[in-house]
Amino acid sequence: MSAKPKKTPDTLRSSRWFGPDDLRSFGHRSRMMQLGYAEEEFRGRPIIGILNTWSDLNSCHGHFPERVKDVKRGVQMAGGFPVEMPSLSVDESFTKPTSMLYRNMLAMEVEETIRSHPLDGVVLMGGCDKTTPGLVMGAITAGVPMIYLPAGPMLRGHYAGKILGSGSDAWKYWDERRAGNISDEEWLGIQGGIARSVGTCMTMGTASTMTAITDALGLTLPGASSIPAADSGHQRMSSECGRRIVDMVWEDLTPDQILTDAAFRNAAIIAMATGCSTNAVVHLIAMARRAGVDLTLDDLDALGRTTPLVANVRPAGKDYLMEDFFYAGGLRALMKQMEERLETSCLTVTGKTIGENLEGAEVYNDDVIRPLSNPVYHEGSLAVLRGNLCPDGAVIKPAACDPAYHVHEGPALVFDSYPEMKAAVNDPDLDVTPDHVMVLRNAGPLGGPGFPEWGMLPIPTALVRQGHRDMLRISDARMSGTSYGACVLHVAPESFVGGPLALLKTGDIVRLDLPNRTLDMLVDEAELERRRADWTPPEPKFQRGWGHMFSKHVTQADKGCDFDYLERGHGEAAGEPEIY
Structure with missing residues (x-):
């Protein structure tokens, strides 16, 4: 410059x-002087x-x-x-x-x-x-x-000689807690050591x-x-x-x-x-x-x-x-x-x-920051999917999930709300297999409301006790950035506004093909049209206040969830205030 x-x-x-x-x-x-400042300090x-x-x-x-x-x-x-x-x-x-x-x-x-x-x-x-x-x-x-x-x-977090990562290890040890593998004392120790x-x-x-x-x-x-x-x-x-x-x-x-x-x-x-x-x-x-x-x-x-x-x-x-x-x-x-x-x-x-x-920058540990010739994963950390379940897109983090689920086909297990899903996964007698595809809807920008981090659906207790720690999960929600697993997120348009996820039923076959970036429900179009005709829009979540404003103007996940009237190009900005 x-x-x-x-x-x-x-x-x-x-x-x-x-x-x-x-x-x-x-x-x-005068008011600045009232605050104790001399004019030469600020003018x-x-x-x-x-x-x-x-x-x-x-x-x-x-x-x-x-x-x-x-x-x-x-x-x-x-x-x-x-x-x-x-x-x-x-x-x-x-x-x-x-x-x-x-x-x-x-x-x-x-x-x-x-x-x-x-x-x-x-x-x-x-x-x-x-x-x-x-x-x-x-x-x-x-x-x-x-x-x-x-x-x-x-x-770094620490407990009992182990290094703990905030968020990630909370999910990991919670699964072990649910499986009965962690005592009250250990759970308290992890709680105190994970964020110190x-x-x-x-x-x-x-x-x-x-x-x-x-x-x-x-x-x-x-x-x-x-x-x-x-x-x-x-x-x-x-x-x-x-x-x-x-x-x-x-x-x-x-x-x-x-x-x-x-x-x-x-x-x-x-x-x-x-x-x-x-x-x-x-x-x-x-x-x-x-x-x-x-x-x-x-x-x-x-x-x-x-x-x-x-x-x-x-x-x-x-x-x-x-x-x-x-x-x-x-x-x-x-x-x-x-x-x-x-x-x-x-x-x-x-x-x-x-x-x-960047002049003079160096890598001091090439296992932490890998060279391009030896990456942790050959592609970047995110992939975008499209298909008849997510015509406007969905995202997944391939490097953080079991490669066995990169291509997967299985029956959907659909939940309309987080409480419904939570009650089901905690049922030790839930009829579920590792091949099932867990689906949570009504959890997007409008349906959540606010696009909550519900997308890392818990593995059902019945499967945790069998030793399973991952399965394919799909939602129109987000998930914590510290999460991991075969989780498809940000399905757009969301189900609350009539996106295709609203039409999916338990038992429908869902297919994920990550290499080809597709996510589909294997249901013929005539049946989907019948379901669309029967679908009833839900009642708005808010009637007043900030939530009402949010609901009227928030964009979908693929557009960033900003307010439509705040994006560049939507009219002129208010400009500098008049000073009279």
Whole structure:
């Protein structure tokens, strides 16, 4: 970037609030003085909003009250004026029915917070699954300089000499608990050892996937997504974010200069190479559409067919966790391995290109970050299916399921609700075999409501006790990024709006052909037409409030589940507020 600033004090966005010699600006300056600030502290300096998604119930962000101090220190060192702006904390563990119901609320809050306040640039503090896309989506639309500060993964879990991975090992040991193989004492020990520091899940779940995607897009400091939350390097990175955003304001380095078609292609390739969460599909498409980039399921599937999985990190990898990934060189090292497949001329928040940011990156453990010649899996971590069950697409994570189910045909066992399914799988006398295909419907964006993480259907107790730990499962729900197994997800259109999944009956034969990317029910079209004629639309889930707005405007999974009126191209943005 040119050393000559593109912005001057009188052209700062905040100068519209504080600069004029009129009654309104007098009031703005007066209220800042009421807060204890001298005029020279804020007037003519870049005002940096720090959008902090901390809360007392968000364990992933438990360190953010301290990190915001680091960011403020960096902003002040660079000559800016920091202001903390609390934002909706959509934590993954406690927000019901699902945090996904509120991702778009966070995006709207971020956009309007930036638009309506005297902010010249923003630092986005997030990490827990939906905070990353929510923050980025809102900031894309707002259009001011932004930099993303990832929360960082927690430390490895430990219990009884075993290394535990958050989420993944919870599902694993819960199956053993249901089979009667784990005592109360052991279960309590696992509970206390699986998440033992601040930070996001340390598997390559949705949190680490989305922060890696944001890193690959060029929206973080290089490699910031890999730094463990408890590492002192995370504090230094936070301070550097504060310093860098001030320079970005003077350079007028806005997100539209960074978020190009090529940047999203880079991000998708890196997502595939890391063994990303299936949730990445929904969020990546949503962010792209906000940026005016036409990224589709078919684009992602094409990249998935040609991108090897090189990060040996659970759950798609077998052996390691995010702390090991960091010590092995982190995301910069992985991107260096993939450099020949990337568009390295893409600009980043550093003001440098991807290629420049990767100079000097090295892999320190080639079992954690594999070379292209020895990948964990020969293709990327996601595949997109189509067929008469999912004409608008469905996704599966091939590397995380038993290869025996890559081609499978079996009778459907259909459930219309999660409680119905849960009661059935806990019945030790359930009439089920490993060849059955478990199906959950009415769990999509509208049917859930909110697109909950119900897609990793529990293996029926009757099969667990026989030693089975996987079977083919299909739903219009999502699943946790820390999950694994032969789970087909995001079936679109969802059953709640009359998608073909609504027509499936118990006993119908379902066929999955992963190599050919097909998913079908073997039912003739005449019979399906009869079922369509008999299908009755369900009653809406909401009559008022946020849920009502969500139901009226959310798009289907293949379009990213954003609100239809928030995507780029849907009318003009509200623009800058009038200041009278």
